[in-house]
Amino acid sequence: MEKKVVFSGVQPSGALTLGNYIGALRNFVELQDEYDCNYCIVDLHAITIPQVPKDLRSHTLDVLAMYLACGIDPEKSTIFIQSHVPAHTELAWVLNTITYMGQLNRMTQYKEKSKKSEENLNAGLFSYPVLMAADILLYQADYVPVGDDQKQHLELARDVAIRFNNKYSDTFVVPEPLIKEFGARIMSLQEPTSKMSKSDQDKNSFILLMDDEETIRRKIKRAVTDSVGKVNYTDEQPGLKNLINIYSVLSGKSVEDIVNMYKELSYGEFKDDLGEVVINALKPIQDRYKEIRNNKEYLEAIYAEGASKAEKKAIKTLRKVYKKVGFIPRG
Numbered sequence: 001m002e003k004k005v006v007f008s009g010v011q012p013s014g015a016l017t018l019g020n021y022i023g024a025l026r027n028f029v030e031l032q033d034e035y036d037c038n039y040c041i042v043d044l045h046a047i048t049i050p051q052v053p054k055d056l057r058s059h060t061l062d063v064l065a066m067y068l069a070c071g072i073d074p075e076k077s078t079i080f081i082q083s084h085v086p087a088h089t090e091l092a093w094v095l096n097t098i099t100y101m102g103q104l105n106r107m108t109q110y111k112e113k114s115k116k117s118e119e120n121l122n123a124g125l126f127s128y129p130v131l132m133a134a135d136i137l138l139y140q141a142d143y144v145p146v147g148d149d150q151k152q153h154l155e156l157a158r159d160v161a162i163r164f165n166n167k168y169s170d171t172f173v174v175p176e177p178l179i180k181e182f183g184a185r186i187m188s189l190q191e192p193t194s195k196m197s198k199s200d201q202d203k204n205s206f207i208l209l210m211d212d213e214e215t216i217r218r219k220i221k222r223a224v225t226d227s228v229g230k231v232n233y234t235d236e237q238p239g240l241k242n243l244i245n246i247y248s249v250l251s252g253k254s255v256e257d258i259v260n261m262y263k264e265l266s267y268g269e270f271k272d273d274l275g276e277v278v279i280n281a282l283k284p285i286q287d288r289y290k291e292i293r294n295n296k297e298y299l300e301a302i303y304a305e306g307a308s309k310a311e312k313k314a315i316k317t318l319r320k321v322y323k324k325v326g327f328i329p330r331g
């Protein structure tokens, strides 16, 4: 039997956070044995927010090295850079013509990001979800592992697939999101009601995967909690709830066990231990990352091979689409 297909992507828009790892990368690794996985570095998406070209280049390799360091295996999965496969932008154009402005206007990520970049309110930011739909539909993906913030974009990708299938006959697999019940939304350490985000101005709000031990300890110590003074897992203590979630995901211990371990102890003691849990979880990833990141030739070989593999799959779908909409084949 053919393996089901998985597709996901991460933007090279800055250094990756613990939120990216828990909500996305960690799950990418788990899926590799069972599925035909495609993991993309979505540089075309990243330029919808202004990027410094030389930083974009290094962030692209950073994400690639981080994929590998987290355990994505190029022998099992297709790892590639989005701009290397032109079919993404080609399909996005076609899908743009069947996507409604009204629907794009309702996207919460667009609403939030356009508020932040009023002086650069570009059309790319608006049609960002269409390019994302193209990414997914090109590979006929059955499943898309993402964090909770991407749910609405996935819904749009499904709508677009269904609309195309209805208009032109069955062409695309209608993808389903894979969103973990637990850890799909890691919150900011400074404002536990908003998501941990790598583009946050406040550096204490996130833990970077490459933060050193001292920085990790410091950021966790400074994480906002509450004045209740008792380790509990409730919505009334959102800061603590988020820290317990991180503890649980990274240690494998259940929330209940963690609450029992710390209910008689202070927040300080809980945070000290959490610091060690995070450090221990990140240590092997950081070690591998340092080995890989400077090996330019190795990285180049991976993305070159990935692009060829990806292109073969993508072109098949694009050909079908071009034919169905009525474009004449070049011959």
Ligand code: ATP
Pocket (backbone or CB within 6 Å): 009, 010, 011, 012, 013, 019, 020, 021, 022, 023, 024, 025, 145, 146, 147, 148, 149, 150, 183, 184, 185, 186, 187, 195, 196, 197, 198, 199, 200
């Ligand atoms: P930005 O914060 O700059 O908008 P981002 O980190 O949200 O960037 P991506 O790098 O494209 O955006 O996200 C990659 C993956 O990480 C996505 O699947 C996203 O859902 C997931 N992710 C991002 N932040 C979190 C978080 N705080 N908790 C869980 N998952 C997250």
Ligand code: LTN
Pocket (backbone or CB within 6 Å): 007, 008, 009, 010, 011, 042, 045, 131, 132, 135, 136, 144, 145, 146, 150, 153
């Ligand atoms: N928008 C996503 C990144 C992304 C993506 C994709 C995720 C672009 N294309 C396709 C899954 C599938 C984000 O996380 N910000």
